Amino acid sequence: xxxxxxxxxxxxxxxxxxxxxxxxxxxxxxxxxxxxxxxxxxxxxxxxxxxxxxxxxxxxxxxxxxxxxxxxxxxxxxxxxxxxxxxxxxxxxxxxxxxxxxxxxxxxxxxxxxxxxxxxxxxxxxxxxxxxxxxxxxxxxxxxxxxxxxxxxxxxxxxxxxxxxxxxxxxxxxxxxxxxxxxxxxxxxxxxxxxxxxxxxxxxxxxxxxxxx
Amino acid sequence: xxxxxxxxxxxxxxxxxxxxxxxxxxxxxxxxxxxxxxxxxxxxxxxxxxxxxxxxxxxxxxxxxxxxxxxxxxxxxxxxxxxxxxxxxxxxxxxxxxxxxxxxxxxxxxxxxxxxxxxxxxxxxxxxxxxxxxxxxxxxxxxxxxxxxxxxxxxxxxxxxxxxxxxxxxxxxxxxxxxxxxxxxxxxxxxxxxxxxxxxxxxxxxxxxxxxxxxxxxxxxxxxxxxxxxxxxxxxxxxxxxxxxxxxxxxxxxxxxxxxxxxxxxxxxxxxxxxxxxxxxxxxxxxxxxxxxxxxxxxxxxxxxxxxxxxxxxxxxxxxxxxxxxxxxxxxxxxxxxxxxxxxxxxxxxxxxxxxxxxxxxxxxxxxxxxxxxxxxxxxxxxxxxxxxxxxxxxxxxx
Numbered sequence: 220x221x222x223x224x225x226x227x228x229x230x231x232x233x234x235x236x237x238x239x240x241x242x243x244x245x246x247x248x249x250x251x252x253x254x255x256x257x258x259x260x261x262x263x264x265x266x267x268x269x270x271x272x273x274x275x276x277x278x279x280x281x282x283x284x285x286x287x288x289x290x291x292x293x294x295x296x297x298x299x300x301x302x303x304x305x306x307x308x309x310x311x312x313x314x315x316x317x318x319x320x321x322x323x324x325x326x327x328x329x330x331x332x333x334x335x336x337x338x339x340x341x342x343x344x345x346x347x348x349x350x351x352x353x354x355x356x357x358x359x360x361x362x363x364x365x366x367x368x369x370x371x372x373x374x375x376x377x378x379x380x381x382x383x384x385x386x387x388x389x390x391x392x393x394x395x396x397x398x399x400x401x402x403x404x405x406x407x408x409x410x411x412x413x414x415x416x417x418x419x420x421x422x423x424x425x426x427x428x429x430x431x432x
Numbered sequence: 433x434x435x436x437x438x439x440x441x442x443x444x445x446x447x448x449x450x451x452x453x454x455x456x457x458x459x460x461x462x463x464x465x466x467x468x469x470x471x472x473x474x475x476x477x478x479x480x481x482x483x484x485x486x487x488x489x490x491x492x493x494x495x496x497x498x499x500x501x502x503x504x505x506x507x508x509x510x511x512x513x514x515x516x517x518x519x520x521x522x523x524x525x526x527x528x529x530x531x532x533x534x535x536x537x538x539x540x541x542x543x544x545x546x547x548x549x550x551x552x553x554x555x556x557x558x559x560x561x562x563x564x565x566x567x568x569x570x571x572x573x574x575x576x577x578x579x580x581x582x583x584x585x586x587x588x589x590x591x592x593x594x595x596x597x598x599x600x601x602x603x604x605x606x607x608x609x610x611x612x613x614x615x616x617x618x619x620x621x622x623x624x625x626x627x628x629x630x631x632x633x634x635x636x637x638x639x640x641x642x643x644x645x646x647x648x649x650x651x652x653x654x655x656x657x658x659x660x661x662x663x664x665x666x667x668x669x670x671x672x673x674x675x676x677x678x679x680x681x682x683x684x685x686x687x688x689x690x691x692x693x694x695x696x697x698x699x700x701x702x703x704x705x706x707x708x709x710x711x712x713x714x715x716x717x718x719x720x721x722x723x724x725x726x727x728x729x730x731x732x733x734x735x736x737x738x739x740x741x742x743x744x745x746x747x748x749x750x751x752x753x754x755x756x757x758x759x760x761x762x763x764x765x766x767x768x769x770x771x772x773x774x775x776x777x778x779x780x781x782x783x784x785x786x787x788x789x790x791x792x793x794x795x796x797x798x799x800x801x802x803x804x805x806x807x808x809x810x811x812x813x814x815x816x817x818x819x820x821x822x823x824x825x826x827x828x829x830x831x
Binding site for chain 1: 433434437440738741742743744745746747748749750825828829
């Protein structure tokens with residue numbers, strides 16, 4: 220599924236986006252390409268990911284998701300898009316602190332059944348060293364552990380695009396390596412692509428396109 | 433798990449308070465309605481003491497008319513009355529057109545003083561009488577004329593006339609056993625007939641004889657026109673609290689007997705009280721709905737993070753909506769059951785207490801009440817549903 224931003228300008232950036240690589244342009248994210256968005260804070264990395272996710276609509280222009288103008292999406296279509304076409308690791312993670320890691324991971328499965336759920340969950344949790352922490356409430360896990368739960372939750376759902384907003388900000392280099400390897404493996408398996416934002420810190424993930432916002 | 437997430441930040445105490453508010457509002461509305469309908473039925477019940485469905489009416493006498501003859505009702509006026517909605521039947525009073533007097537029979541029972549009085553008679557069609565016809569009938573050739581007098585006349589005699597004249601008080605039964613003689617002037621000759629008081633009427637303030645007798649007597653004892661315009665009418669109305677009829681009477685300067693007016697005033701008071709109660713109940717139900725509405729909105733607000741996050745992860749909003757709708761249905765079911773059961777018990781208590789006063793109430797909840805309850809619950813459900821839907825879908829991207 221191609222994602223096309225047709226002359227999109229977020230309202231906060233209105234009037235200050237001439238000669239920009241994405242804002243105000245006819246820009247597409249093509250399948251089979253992996254994108255890194257780099258920029259200092261406040262240049263709209265998160266804004267772009269939120270627009271792609273549908274959680275922000277304070278912009279002008281048209282967002283095309285595949286063949287569809289997203290402005291014409293009904294609520295149920297947004298739900299289907301979010302549970303089947305994109306997976307997101309939010310910067311603020313959006314976990315349920317009152318639920319255990321295992322319960323948090325189960326939520327995408329409750330929304331949309333994944334036949335290989337148990338197998339994949341065990342595999343990803345073991346790879347990221349989280350299997351011993353799955354039965355703890357997320358609220359008491361460290362930020363790095365929470366980040367890994369959020370990543371596993373994203374990988375456990377169906378998607379053709381994986382959107383990650385500074386996904387490794389709380390991971391040490393060893394864990395970043397493992398996570399990168401797992402992400403690439405899942406992307407390959409799902410024939411999916413990713414769009415990742417970063418403050419400019421290098422990650423072990425490999426990209427085909429780099430966009431400086 | 434989803435339900436746990438969505439309802440996790442509820443405060444049971446607030447739910448309880450909101451529910452009690454809604455319960456009281458609903459109970460009051462339904463109780464008012466049930467009571468209003470009960471009393472309405474009591475007032476139109478044929479066998480009841482509140483039963484004022486007969487009005488006797490006459491034209492008001494003015495200073496001028498009192499010198500002449502009282503005006504009678506003509507055909508058109510009677511027809512106009514009959515056409516009024518709420519009027520079932522109109523019948524004229526027939527009066528005697530000959531001179532009549534009555535006296536007690538010499539040596540008749542306990543009344544050994546001789547009494548004599550000029551008399552008048554009236555009659556109304558048999559079907560408008562409030563007594564079982566029984567002994568109150570006459571056919572040509574019968575010697576005894578049954579008489580029906582107002583129950584008040586006997587009271588007047590017993591408590592007014594008798595003590596002042598040193599006469600004995602008599603019970604209705606005693607009086608009925610005393611024979612009278614009636615003297616009627618028939619073109620110069622005096623016709624004598626025996627008469628007996630057979631019944632007492634609460635409703636008709638007149639001395640009544642069977643219609644058949646008066647028709648016969650008017651035709652045979654006098655040459656006066658038997659079709660003289662009647663000066664009094666008896667009107668059967670469907671609903672004594674129907675002010676339309678009373679207003680019509682007023683507008684046309686007709687007078688009606690006081691008792692009926694009193695009853696209709698009573699029913700008007702009842703109407704006013706129930707309207708006030710209904711208004712208060714309406715207000716309470718509105719406030720309780722509002723309170724409940726705010727409660728559910730607060731639940732949405734408290735669980736905003738959970739709802740948003742589930743939506744972000746692709747949970748269909750309809751599914752979240754369903755969880756809350758289920759909760760609301762459950763709450764309404766509980767409130768509904770509790771209020772209907774309470775109402776049923778209250779009705780049972782009312783029925784018991786009022787039975788002591790001879791008022792027969794139904795122990796059942798009326799279909800109108802059940803229907804209103806259903807409407808209230810559906811309305812409650814719809815209002816809550818709309819509010820919840822708006823709250824949840826409001827967190828989705830706007831398409």
